[in-house]
Amino acid sequence: MRIHEYQAKELFESYGVPIHEHVVVSSAPEAGPAAERLGSDTVIKAQVLAGGRGKAGGVKRAKTPAQAVEKAGEILALTIKDFPVEKVLVTPASDILQEYYIGFTLERTKREILLMMSKAGGVDIEELAKNQPEAIVKFPISISKGIETEKLKPIVHDLFGTGRLSDQAFPVIERLYKLFVEKDCSLVEVNPYALEKGGGLFALDAKVTFDDNALYKHPDIEEMKNPEEYSRDEIEAKKQGLSFVSMDGCIGCIVNGAGLAMATMDLIKYFGGQPANFLDVGGSSSPDKVLNALDIIVNNRKVTAIIINIFGGITRCDDIANGILMAMDRIEIDIPLVIRLIGTNELEGRKILTDAGFQVAEDLSSAVQKVVSLSKTGAGGDR
Ligand code: GDP
Ligand code: MN
DSSP states (O other): OBOOHHHHHHHHHHTTOOOOOOEEESSHHHHHHHHHHHTSOEEEEEOOSOSOTTTTTOEEEESSHHHHHHHHHHHHTOEETTEEOOOEEEEEOOOEEEEEEEEEEEEGGGTEEEEEEESSOSSOHHHHHHHOGGGEEEEEEETTTOOOHHHHHHHHHHHHOSSHHHHHHHHHHHHHHHHHHHTTEEEEEEEEEEEETTSOEEESOOEEEEOGGGGGGOHHHHTTOOGGGSOHHHHHHHHTTOEEEEOSSSEEEEESSHHHHHHHHHHHHHTTOOBSEEEEOOSSOOHHHHHHHHHHHHTOTTOOEEEEEEEESSSOHHHHHHHHHHHHHHSOOOSOEEEEEEETTHHHHHHHHHHTTOOEESOHHHHHHHHHHHHHHSSOSOO
């Protein structure tokens, strides 16, 4: 789960990481009084769930409240990486002497947390890693040991010198680490961590993402969730307890088991089709799940054909068949449907469906080829 800069900065503040005061507004005129209150010379920043806002024109300096209104209006008219800008943050402009980078990520393969730091912050870190990898220091942290102060000190001294700056930076690094661990983050990034003319170091930008699988432990974080991060389908599927990921294609997929769902999507691609979604209806035999899944998929106007691929283990094919019939009864489905059912109670399941006039495939690759061809000719493109 991603959050906006202003939300990440609230977290920073609660962890004692220095940030500047700011006001978040959702219309241009509101930026005027905000700028006035913050000392006139301000920076206006798009609040979108995407990085690289600076390059996209989403970060602008305003010298006066009138300019703040003008720039806020310009930024609010932008769409950055598919996110229409709905809010901007107004914050006092700082005179920056140096931009540092501090970032924590998970190094899954090594089961470590990786701290990355650089004196050459401000720019895109991926770009820096490509063009100037030597400018980034990497400091792996064992999750069981935490930060080993004596090992980190010399590295911080290298970057920030041995004086006052290190004294400011060191506890900030420790607090960011604490945030990373306590809130089950997958990324905590400060870019730039800026040294300002007055001698202070401040987090001018804040990027925090969370491990979705740990959200249940953090209701305070879950509350920060922004609906624009998820498609309408994903939100609906989540409510229904389905594992669902939206994709760009036109073939709706209802599959039981994540592995089979992945394999089905691979086969669709292999035969030249494009999946509209990943959907695992799970191992339980609940006709309701099939009904809910069909409902979500049918509401996606891009979908031109649907494949239901069930390998019955715990899931019983007759339950799935009943779910399909129930769904057909309750929702109008004018999209071609290809069903493949094998496994537990497959004969019963197939009979239920063939009696109701459906064709049921036994063999996966012919079922997939059929749905791919139907997706191209079926309902005829965008419905
Ligand atoms: P990003 O492009 O999405 O990473 O957005 P940032 O918040 O990092 O802003 C991009 C750049 O704008 C920063 O690297 C800074 O150079 C500049 N910037 C951001 N905030 C301020 C500020 O308060 N004062 C000044 N002078 N520059 C800023
Ligand atoms: Mn940044």
